[in-house]
Amino acid sequence: MRPTEEWHEIAQHLKAMLESIKFGSITLVVQDGKVVQIEKNEKVRLQNNKTR
Template sequence: MAKEVEALQAIVPRLNKMLESMDFGSVTLVVQDGKVIQIEKNEKVRLK
């Protein structure tokens, strides 16, 4: 259980950074065997 908490504590700051740096788009977590193995960021740029 302690390892899973450590893993989540490492992921959360990265997610926050990604979310703060984008206005529109999506963030996808890729999970394998119950663990996050990849984070994908797809950012949209709106042209007015």
């Protein structure tokens, strides 16, 4: 896979993750200068927690 194709694939995954997350974080894992993994940690906020 050429570098531009790799970046396009990474960008597509990031775009999909950003569109689907409300609260949380997205982490890129880099090894030897290349993105090898993308992690999404999403938080769910419950309405009844506001009254505590």
